[in-house]
Amino acid sequence: MSNQPPPLKNKSRVEEAESPQVSEQSSEFKCQQCGAKLTYAPGTSSLKCGYCDFSNKIPESEEDIEELDFHHHLQKMQSKEVLQEKLFIHCTSCGAESTSEADVVAQNCPFCDSEIVTSAKSKKYLKPRSLLPFKITKKLAKQSYRDWINGLWFDPNALKKKAKLDVAVSGVYVPHWTYDADTLSYYVGQRGIHYYVSETRTRTNSDGKTETYTTQVRKTRWYPAAGTVTNDFDDVLIVASNSLPRKYTQELEPWDLHNLKPYNDDYLSGFKAESYQVNLEQGFELAKDVMDDEIRQSVRRHIGGDEQRIFSVKTQHSNISFKHILLPVWLSAYRYKEKIYRFLVNARTGEVQGERPWSWVKITIASILGLAIIGGGIYLIHINQ
Numbered sequence: 533m534s535n536q537p538p539p540l541k542n543k544s545r546v547e548e549a550e551s552p553q554v555s556e557q558s559s560e561f562k563c564q565q566c567g568a569k570l571t572y573a574p575g576t577s578s579l580k581c582g583y584c585d586f587s588n589k590i591p592e593s594e595e596d597i598e599e600l601d602f603h604h605h606l607q608k609m610q611s612k613e614v615l616q617e618k619l620f621i622h623c624t625s626c627g628a629e630s631t632s633e634a635d636v637v638a639q640n641c642p643f644c645d646s647e648i649v650t651s652a653k654s655k656k657y658l659k660p661r662s663l664l665p666f667k668i669t670k671k672l673a674k675q676s677y678r679d680w681i682n683g684l685w686f687d688p689n690a691l692k693k694k695a696k697l698d699v700a701v702s703g704v705y706v707p708h709w710t711y712d713a714d715t716l717s718y719y720v721g722q723r724g725i726h727y728y729v730s731e732t733r734t735r736t737n738s739d740g741k742t743e744t745y746t747t748q749v750r751k752t753r754w755y756p757a758a759g760t761v762t763n764d765f766d767d768v769l770i771v772a773s774n775s776l777p778r779k780y781t782q783e784l785e786p787w788d789l790h791n792l793k794p795y796n797d798d799y800l801s802g803f804k805a806e807s808y809q810v811n812l813e814q815g816f817e818l819a820k821d822v823m824d825d826e827i828r829q830s831v832r833r834h835i836g837g838d839e840q841r842i843f844s845v846k847t848q849h850s851n852i853s854f855k856h857i858l859l860p861v862w863l864s865a866y867r868y869k870e871k872i873y874r875f876l877v878n879a880r881t882g883e884v885q886g887e888r889p890w891s892w893v894k895i896t897i898a899s900i901l902g903l904a905i906i907g908g909g910i911y912l913i914h915i916n917q
Contacts, residue, residue: 571802
């Protein structure tokens with residue numbers, strides 16, 4: 533099954549502003565004591581040196597995390613006023629684009645563990661305005677991986693031997709969009725009201741004789757219904773990556789978005805950040821699908837009655853705003869029978885999600901045993917009766 537979202541009919545205007553440009557140097561943070569590179573220490577507000585243990589406090593920003601006007605930014609992006617330039621490497625195996633340093637030519641892709649031997653290229657993209665820093669450490673993430681592998685049910689017998697328990701774990705900031713919008717929806721449908729009627733039926737009793745009895749049967753009367761409903765949406769979260777299984781990245785929710793911090797390169801030191809593959813317009817199309825589920829629930833409540841039928845819903849979206857944010861994920865990839873499986877940890881809450889192979893032999897045996905137990909139970913009940 534593909535992890536890609538369905539292609540959208542309208543090609544975004546944003547893509548035109550994303551062509552590669554001239555290379556630039558990545559930000560580096562040097563230790564003031566020994567000159568080694570400082571990296572962000574998860575769960576703290578400091579950069580830390582891995583050699584001399586020197587710490588450098590990341591200054592707190594007083595900048596507000598604001599919602600940006602959706603339509604206004606689409607217009608500005610055509611003139612490249614709000615874009616920034618950064619070095620990215622492209623993985624030909626899974627398609628991921630993640631940040632890189634200018635002097636690194638060989639490394640493994642954090643999304644599929646494939647080796648990448650290439651030079652980094654510069655790309656212009658919409659700069660994130662906020663992020664959630666890493667909170668869960670790499671040590672805890674690796675322990676979560678081992679616990680997850682060892683706790684799998686119905687896995688092939690060879691999995692635990694072939695899936696390395698000391699697999700490399702990479703910290704990656706995954707791009708997301710959040711959308712706010714006010715909606716006004718016009719609907720047409722039907723309201724169903726239940727009522728009961730008495731019906732006379734016949735049945736054969738235990739003596740083999742036919743007897744007549746009366747029972748209550750539920751029926752439904754349908755009445756036309758039409759009207760409008762309004763909904764206000766706040767922070768509808770959309771994954772802007774196609775490199776990870778969307779099913780599992782969504783299962784990493786919820787995120788503590790109320791703890792978002794203004795974007796600062798310091799938090800990215802020692803980690804990678806992926807470039808968004810779902811752009812601003814495409815993201816809003818996905819957000820509208822999420823909104824539509826809640827809108828239809830509102831329509832059903834507005835129709836009322838015992839049952840509802842919805843024939844059509846037409847929605848107008850207004851006051852649309854967005855945020856481009858980065859959320860922290862620990863990733864690892866392991867191979868089993870030449871297939872790559874991904875493992876993800878929410879680096880804020882420790883929530884674990886992952887792809888895994890199944891042993892259909894074990895599942896079949898368990899199903900047969902389950903059916904045998906059910907059949908045995910039914911037989912004992914019949915004997916006792």
